Structure formats: C-alpha cells, structure tokens
Amino acid sequence: MENGIISNLLSKQMPYVDEAKEHIKQAYKEDEHPWVVGYSGGKDSTVVVQLVFEALSEMPKEELHKKVYVISSDTLVETPLIINSINQTLRRIQDEALKRDLPIETHKVKPLIKQSFWVNIIGKGYPSPNQQFRWCTDRLKIDPANQFIMDKVSSFGEVIMVLGVREDESATRGNVIRSHTVEGKTFMRHSTLSNAYVYAPIRSFSLDDVWNYLLNQPSPWGDDNHDLHRLYQDSSSGECPLVVDKTIKDSAGSCGNSRFGCWVCTVVSEDKALSGFIQSGHDWMKPLLDFRNWLSQIRDDRTRRMKYRMNGQVYFKDVRIEEINGEKHVLIPKKSGRAKQLIPFNEYEITTKQDLKSYITENNIDLSSPEDQRLLVTYEEETLDGKLITKYAQLGLGPYTMESRKEILIKLLKVQKELIHPEDPHYVLITDEEIKEIRKIWFKNGDWEDEIPEIFEGIMGYSLDWEIDDRPLFDKEQISDLELLSDQFKVDIKVIKKLISIEKDFSGYKVRRGLMDEISKALKQDYLHL
Numbered sequence: 346m347e348n349g350i351i352s353n354l355l356s357k358q359m360p361y362v363d364e365a366k367e368h369i370k371q372a373y374k375e376d377e378h379p380w381v382v383g384y385s386g387g388k389d390s391t392v393v394v395q396l397v398f399e400a401l402s403e404m405p406k407e408e409l410h411k412k413v414y415v416i417s418s419d420t421l422v423e424t425p426l427i428i429n430s431i432n433q434t435l436r437r438i439q440d441e442a443l444k445r446d447l448p449i450e451t452h453k454v455k456p457l458i459k460q461s462f463w464v465n466i467i468g469k470g471y472p473s474p475n476q477q478f479r480w481c482t483d484r485l486k487i488d489p490a491n492q493f494i495m496d497k498v499s500s501f502g503e504v505i506m507v508l509g510v511r512e513d514e515s516a517t518r519g520n521v522i523r524s525h526t527v528e529g530k531t532f533m534r535h536s537t538l539s540n541a542y543v544y545a546p547i548r549s550f551s552l553d554d555v556w557n558y559l560l561n562q563p564s565p566w567g568d569d570n571h572d573l574h575r576l577y578q579d580s581s582s583g584e585c586p587l588v589v590d591k592t593i594k595d596s597a598g599s600c601g602n603s604r605f606g607c608w609v610c611t612v613v614s615e616d617k618a619l620s621g622f623i624q625s626g627h628d629w630m631k632p633l634l635d636f637r638n639w640l641s642q643i644r645d646d647r648t649r650r651m652k653y654r655m656n657g658q659v660y661f662k663d664v665r666i667e668e669i670n671g672e673k674h675v676l677i678p679k680k681s682g683r684a685k686q687l688i689p690f691n692e693y694e695i696t697t698k699q700d701l702k703s704y705i706t707e708n709n710i711d712l713s714s715p716e717d718q719r720l721l722v723t724y725e726e727e728t729l730d731g732k733l734i735t736k737y738a739q740l741g742l743g744p745y746t747m748e749s750r751k752e753i754l755i756k757l758l759k760v761q762k763e764l765i766h767p768e769d770p771h772y773v774l775i776t777d778e779e780i781k782e783i784r785k786i787w788f789k790n791g792d793w794e795d796e797i798p799e800i801f802e803g804i805m806g807y808s809l810d811w812e813i814d815d816r817p818l819f820d821k822e823q824i825s826d827l828e829l830l831s832d833q834f835k836v837d838i839k840v841i842k843k844l845i846s847i848e849k850d851f852s853g854y855k856v857r858r859g860l861m862d863e864i865s866k867a868l869k870q871d872y873l874h875l
Contacts (some may be wrong), residue, residue: 361550362396362558369400369546372505372531379412380544381494382507386417386431388555388573389509392547394438395558397507398565401447413507415451416493420485421776422462422607424618425630429768432832437566453825454489458782461485462609463775467754468786469655470744473611473644481607494541503540505532510545513552608633611641629767632760633774640753645680649749650742652712659712661698661722661738666690675721675737693719715746747792751800754783758804771837777809784811810843843867 373380382397384390394415401409415438417431435451442449458464462485465471474481497504532542547555559570606618608630619634643649653659665676673690696704701722704710710718721737728734745753757774766772784797802808831838844867851857 359554359557359561361554362562365396365546365550366400366403368531369397370404372544372546373400373404373411374408375531376503377411377501378503378505378542379414379497379501380505380507381497382413382415383490383509384415384417384431384435385509386427386434387509388559388577389511389547391509391568391570391573392550392555392558393507393509395562395564396546398438398442398447398449399562401449402445402565406446409448411448413447413449414493414497415449416490417451417453418486418490419453419455420462420481420607421455421779422485422609422774424606424608424622425633425766425769425772426622426627429832432829434566434568436829436833437568441566451829452493452822453829454493455825456485456489458776458778460488461776461779461782462607463757463779464782464786466745467750467757467775468779468783470651470746470750472650472742472745473609473640475612475644479612481612485607491538494538498538498540503542506535506541506543508543508545509547511550511555512548513550609637609640611637611644614641629765632764636756636760639756643749645742647717647742648715649745651744651746652740652742654741654743659701660741661724662741663736663738664721666737688719693721695721695723698722698724712740713746715748747787747790750787751796754797755800755804758801762804762806769832770835771831780809781811840867 380397382390382394384394397413401413415435417435419428419431423431432453435453438449439451442451456462462481465480465484466473471480472478494504494506532544535541535543550558556574560574564570608616608619610616610618616634616637619630619637622630623634665678667674667676667687669687674687675690675693677686677688679685694704704720705712708718721739723735723737725733726736761774764772764774780797780801784795787797788795798808798811827841828838830836831841844864847860847863847867851860851863
C-alpha cells in the first residue's frame with residue numbers, strides 16, 4: 346500500500362513522466378516500423394531507455410507487436426569505466442526484458458576494424474583528431490550506428506530512431522530539433538538516412554526534469570541512477586551522445602570534456618574525463634592520460650609528419666614574418682600543446698613554388714622522412730589595389746611518418762602491458778584484429794621488414810597467430826552478443842574466438858586427430874596465466 350502511495354505522489358510531482366510514457370505508447374502503436382533506441386550511458390539516453398522500457402511494460406502483451414533495438418556505440422577507445430558500465434547495463438536490460446517478455450534487444454555497434462581509431466592513426470598515419478580535422482566521429486560513431494539502422498531498413502522498409510535529444514540542451518540543438526519538426530507529426534524525418542525517422546520523447550524535458558525522474562524512479566533493470574548522478578557531480582561536463590546524423594555532428598560537440606567520451610580524445614586541449622576519474626581515486630588510469638597528452642603534443646611536430654597528404658598532394662601553409670630588432674623571424678603560432686615560436690629567417694632555405702620540384706630533386710629531399718628541412722616557398726599575390734606582394738609558405742603536413750607510427754604503437758603496447766584494470770583483467774587498449782590490420786597496411790605501404798610481430802612479441806611477451814583468414818565466422822550482431830557474454834562471465838574473448846576458429850578448422854573431418862592438442866595450446870597460452 347505504501348509503495349502505491351509513493352508512486353501516486355511521484356506521479357503528481359512529475360506529471361511530465363506520465364505524459365511522456367503515454368506519448369511513447371501511442372507512438373509505438375502508430376505503425377509497424379521497429380524502433381532503434383540510442384543509448385550512450387549518459388543521463389538523457391538513460392531516461393529515454395527507461396521510459397520506453399516502462400511504457401512497454403505497462404502495455405498489454407497483444408499490443409507489443411514490433412521490436413525495439415537498444416544500441417550503444419563502442420568506439421573501441423571508450424573511457425574504460427564507462428564502457429564496462431554500458432556493457433553491464435545492456436546485459437541487465439536484455440535479461441529483464443526477457444523476464445518480462447518484452448520485444449527489446451540490446452546491441453553494441455562498433456566501427457569496422459579498417460576504420461578504427463588505431464588503424465587510422467598507426468596504420469594509415471592519420472594525425473590525431475582536432476577541431477579542424479575531426480575525422481573520428483564519422484568513422485567511429487556515425488557510420489557504425491547508421492549501418493545498423495540501414496540493415497534494419499533493408500529488413501523492415503522503415504525504422505524509427507528514438508533519441509535522448511532535448512531542446513534546452515543548447516540553443517543550437519534546440520534549433521536543429523525545431524527545424525526538423527513537422528507540426529502535428531510524431532516523427533521527424535532523418536536528414537541523412539532515407540526511410541529513417543527520428544522520435545525525441547524527452548525533447549521538452551528540462552535538466553531538472555531529467556534528474557528528478559532518474560533519482561526518484563528506480564531503474565527497472567536494477568541499475569543505480571545515483572551512481573550515474575555521482576559521475577556527473579565529479580565533472581562539469583555532459584554526456585557524449587550517440588550521433589547518427591552527419592548534419593548535426595558539429596552541434597553535438599566533441600566529447601573530450603565528457604565522462605562518456607573516448608579516453609584518447611585529442612579534440613580538446615585538456616581531457617577532463619580522464620583527469621576527473623584520476624582525481625576521484627582511479628589512479629590506475631594515469632598512464633592513459635599521460636599517453637593521451639603525449640599524442641596530443643606530437644600532433645603538429647613537423648619531424649613526425651610527412652610533407653604531403655595521403656593521396657600524394659603537396660600543399661602550402663602561409664607563415665607570418667615578424668621583424669624584431671631589425672631582424673626577420675618566422676612566426677610559428679601557438680597550437681594545442683605547442684608554444685609560440687619565433688625562428689630566425691636566415692635559418693630557412695628559400696625557393697619559389699615554380700622551382701620547388703627541382704629544389705627537392707637537386708637536394709635529394711624525401712618528403713616522407715622525419716627530417717624537417719627548414720624550407721620556405723615564396724609566391725606572388727596581388728592586393729586589392731593591384732600591387733604584387735611576396736608571401737611565404739611552408740609545406741603542409743600529411744600523415745605521420747612510419748617512424749612515428751612505430752613509436753606510437755610501441756608506446757601504446759607498453760602502456761597496455763603495464764595497465765591493470767581493477768574490474769576487467771582482459772581489458773586491452775588495442776585489439777589483436779587492429780594490430781593485424783595495421784600490419785597489412787604497413788606491408789602495403791612498403792614496410793616489408795614486417796616489424797610488427799617482433800615489436801608485439803618483444804613488448805607483450807607472447808606471439809599472435811599472424812595467419813589471416815578473411816572468411817567471417819559470425820555476423821557483427823552475433824560477435825557483439827558473444828563479447829557481452831564473455832564480459833559477463835569474465836572469459837577472454839580472444840580465447841573464445843581462438844577455440845571457435847580451431848573447431849572451424851577441424852569441422853567436416855571424420856577423424857579429428859590433433860583437435861585436443863590445439864585446444865590445449867589455446868588454453869595454455871602464457872599470457873592467460875600471468
């Protein structure tokens with residue numbers, strides 16, 4: 346009886362909750378199209394998943410006529426504690442949905458290995474992301490989520506994306522939501538995906554509404570929303586949303602200031618996420634912060650970058666010339682962790698754009714090497730009043746050099762070797778699949794010495810199976826489920842995959858001689874028993 350009184354009291358205090366749930370029920374019954382609910386682990390997406398879960402629980406079973414997919418994005422470089430929390434929540438949601446016989450499925454979406462953060466940086470040499478070149482969001486978050494959505498579109502014709510966007514989150518976000526809204530319509534058309542629509546059930550919620558609901562309404566799958574609140578109290582930042590729309594990528598902002606972003610985010614000058622966790626007592630994460638800061642500092646170091654783009658294009662960046670005490674200096678402006686520099690003009694070699702090719706040939710300059718030849722390129726530019734002025738430029742920077750890529754890999758593996766995750770003994774910073782893909786890319790790029798196996802074994806103390814079998818055993822959704830189960834039972838996913846591969850190799854034989862020996866080898870790998 347008391348619980349009923351408390352529930353009625355909360356309902357009167359939060360009428361917007363009942364209103365939102367009723368709206369969700371009506372929206373769910375409106376058509377046959379499945380829902381895809383974006384879950385990032387943060388407050389807004391938690392509210393949406395919880396409201397949808399509660400609304401479906403209150404509906405008659407005969408009205409539960411279509412699937413609701415709860416998807417979460419794993420960029421493979423998520424802040425460690427957050428990805429563990431998301432994994433746990435996805436399992437709990439799935440378990441509770443099965444108990445209640447609700448048509449809810451949970452899935453993690455990941456980037457293709459060829460598009461992962463480390464494959465792009467260490468394999469292809471991409472410079473770490475910044476505000477001007479934020480290549481990571483599309484590859485790590487938007488594309489994987491959109492691929493999942495489009496898979497459902499191909500199966501069902503149309504899908505509804507259910508997102509935790511709110512109008513009062515920011516002026517930009519509010520304008521974007523309103524610009525996509527059609528008066529009288531429940532769903533907004535997705536701006537970049539055909540046959541996909543967006544439903545925002547908490548669009549009118551205020552920040553107070555969000556926290557009042559989370560802190561007063563228990564999680565139906567058993568999470569403690571007060572723990573979530575404590576995460577936000579430790580940081581002045583917000584959550585990192587599941588972005589599924591390229592047109593609102595910029596309004597979503599970077600997540601480096603967020604507890605729910607990537608641990609290696611270099612888009613921001615200071616990573617408050619990792620700093621906040623370390624200050625809260627998670628000292629074991631300090632090597633991650635040190636590595637992230639180093640990666641940010643080396644980004645614009647000319648000795649670590651090739652002097653042309655990946656497609657071979659040479660480009661120029663204008664430089665300012667300043668005169669100090671009668672002597673000319675080249676100004677290198679402050680950028681991220683790099684301090685402003687003034688380099689004497691007479692330390693540079695000078696050539697013209699027209700003569701650049703012959704200058705490079707005559708001086709035997711390798712533009713892919715680490716050396717930074719102090720070289721200025723001059724060209725003429727006409728001013729508004731018709732005068733010609735001489736301007737100076739440097740060669741623009743391209744990918745990381747092979748030497749730098751090797752250095753990044755070595756440092757990353759050393760951090761991984763020494764890192765002790767208190768809640769996950771199998772936690773890795775870079776997966777075996779990524780390392781194998783990097784090896785393939787390096788080989789294509791001329792690294793015929795094939796150094797990666799030696800580098801890996803020298804640091805980690807064991808060798809990988811470097812034979813590559815390109816035939817997939819499972820689809821992406823099955824692999825995601827397998828990883829969640831491995832995480833739940835604290836079993837190393839690499840061993841599971843190895844055992845499955847062994848079984849595959851021996852399948853079809855009447856006499857499977859040697860099978861047990863191979864299984865024994867897989868289970869006795871030294872790194873499993875350190």
